[in-house]
Amino acid sequence: MSWLIKNASILGGEQQDMLLRDGVITEMGKDLQDGEAEILEAAGLIALPGLVDLHTHLREPGREDAETVRSGSRAAALGGYTAICAMPNTNPIADTAGVVEQVLRLGQETGLVDVQPIGAVTIGQRGEHLAELGTMADSAAQVRIFSDDGHCVADPVLMRRALEYVRAFDGVVAQHAEEPRLTEGAQMNEGEVSSQLGLAGWPAVAEEAIIARDVLLAGHTQSRLHVCHVSTAGSVELIRWGKQKGWQVTAEVCPHHLLLTDEQAHSYDPVFKVNPPLRTAADVQALREGLADGTIDVVATDHAPHAAQDKECEWAQARPGMLGLETALSIVVQTMIETGLLDWAGVAERMSITPARIGGLNGPQRRGAAGGPIAGHGRPLALGEPANLTLIDPAARWTVEAASLASLSRNTPYQGFELPARVSATFLRGNATVLDGKVQL
């Protein structure tokens, strides 16, 4: 099927029509006509290349009560995503070719977004021995990002070896920066609020110490380091320093760290418990500025679904993590566009183009469903480019209702928040995955 999108504002700029045919943008311009194509009137909507998430937890295999590849894919499409990278902390852990290929296949079967598996750095994410990184890279999943996310690769020798080893296949190590000894029993940001609430503190230095070390290791090994979910002002400074050195360091920030602070913990409602934790208003400001000036390269969701019983409990017993896929774009609009820190082209850069490049998902278009690496994401909206894009209504305002999200879980920290901007439609290789804000599956 072909689609003729009328009058969409490209990256928030000029209005143009786009004809999507056979997965490709075959025509662009004013007043396009096509007798066969389905017409989508997009006046007032903004067209961005399909969003790419470098940090998604899908919970399958192992915790299909919290999220499946299918339910997570629905949430992603509704959030404007055309590709997501699935973290390996499933059960079993995705530390072998078998598990990453299973996740890849589940993603293909659903077909709403491209699901790129991330492989574990160490066997069982235990931080002791390297997993078979090369075998995962060579598998059908063609893994390029490796992470023990949820855990830090704390051993400096192991981290050095991982950084060096993945260079052989242009891999990148995505580090969950958390010095484990400094965060034993930690429950929330260490600060004034934790001292009042009697919740054990997760100090900024536990993140910054690892980032400092890893930035130096990236420089020393001339390898690619990606820093997951940067959450402190100090981390932004360290990454800025590493980039100035010319080292291959990239970093991501999560929407919740751009908006929420540790003051939320006063409710003791673990829906606000996340790792790394919500920080202070000064950290939030530094993260926004770091994202604006490019020190932080991308926004990643750290979408972390949890079953009700893992959140409807005492704070200390609750599992850390928040839903993110369906609210990420709105949070970025509120914190970055409405504040004047970014324009729509900047959003496209940080939520599509750069994450696709870091994840190696921006190769030329792949034809057909099987074979070859996942590609065609984060590319310009231009003639001959793959038709992976999303249409956003920037004027819409909507109220977050946990119960009406597509995710199987309900742990959004934004329940009842009124947010700006809404994804109206999403196209993956020219097929509508979302139309009129509704998933097409």
Add this chain to the structure above:
Amino acid sequence: MDTRVPETGVQRPVRKILDAPALSRVIDRIAHQILEKTDGGTNTVLLGIPTRGTFLARRLASRIKAFSGLAIGTGVLDITLYRDDLRMRGARALEPTEMPDGGIDNKRVILIDDVLFSGRSVRAAFDALADLGRPRAVQLAVIVDRGHREFPIRADYVGKNLPTARAETVKVQLAEVDDVDGVILVPAESTPTPLDGESV
């Protein structure tokens, strides 16, 4: 409990029932009656029910002393924790309960209260007394009996019988707490429906 004054309704004037000299005469008369009915006040103690009963008991004791020379024992019996309407009235500050020297065992105890209405306060006082000792007899003295009893209770000494409507409020005012002495009748419109006869 809602203690707001309703904003609507006709404001009927507060009616003066007894002025200061009249209240003083009433207290004198009760003091005399107590001496008569208790064989000159022998083996008798006065227990005031807070807030105003406390001061009335002291005043009665001082009048009895003036009339007969007898230093009659007095005490305070706070009944708050014995009330059966706490959940409707809400938590109240407690006042100390003080027993007279020599206690109340085998004594004639005269409970002193300002207003007798439903009888609930007096019923609570009986329960409180039972936990504190074993009097030989219990009597009751009040300044105003306004009727509307909900228990089979009557006063042995009454300063003034005052027929009232249920929704009205009778206030005994004492200089010790109210700056003036007297008894007033507050019309229904300007006060909430009282749950009990205790002065507000």
Add this chain to the structure above:
Amino acid sequence: MNRHLLSAGDLSREDALKILDTAEQMATVGDREVKKLPTLRGRTVVNLFYEDSTRTRTSFEVAAKRLSADVINFSAKGSSVSKGESLKDTALTLHAMGADAVVIRHAASGAPHRLTQWLDAVVVNAGDGTHEHPTQALLDAFTMRQRLGRDLDGAKVAIVGDILHSRVARSNVQLLHTLGAHVTLVAPPTLLPRDMQTWPAQVSYDLDAALGDVDVCMMLRVQAERMTASYFPTVREYSRRYGLDGRRLALMPKEAIVMHPGPMVRGMEIAGEVADSSRATIVEQVRNGVSVRMAVLYLLLTQDSTGQGTA
């Protein structure tokens, strides 16, 4: 007054004084032959204790029984709780049973707050993790008032020991501030929160210097698990720098008192001779606990659901 007692910081000065004054009247009940009041007849108080604390549980139990409430002890051991039932399910069970008040002791900070989200009953925090223990602070203030013979405005109180992990310290700092006292927290820097600019208290690392003008010195226990976690080098050094012994007692003004919420570790934070001296209030603190908890249960269970009492 709030509907629940979760934090000492929720109490206004008026609330706190009302509780202390009421507790003084409740104390007289303990001296009577009939040590029982009918006040809470027909009301149900549940003691929900996830941590063993015979002392606090018994204190609440005696308090509730003196007010004629029905008391159900729902201890974690040997109940559905130990079989993995969640706090939420337990709350729903207690709700269905018609509990009027739930007194909760829990190892997780904030557990009492969570409980209020799942049931209607009045919730009293009997100690939650490293957060708060408001009735302990109330009984401490009650004991101070009694011993010092005056209100606490301007009183100088030193709290010494593991402030970082102490729910007693958190509640005391707030309540004592509300009551007008000046609090100095004394501890090695490792046992103080890193960020405490908003705490209404002074901080000192030097116990000797802090003792010169105190009215009250409150010693806190250092739990065994801290001793192996490098918060300080050795028990001996801790005791030497932060223990209250006879020499330090002599540094304090003569009328100043020594308090300890218990259980004590004699020879560690407090020397035996100090614990047994007439300046120590440890036994009184236990006795006063019952009166204060009677006052709290009475005041919370007889106010209407909007938190309004009369008088």
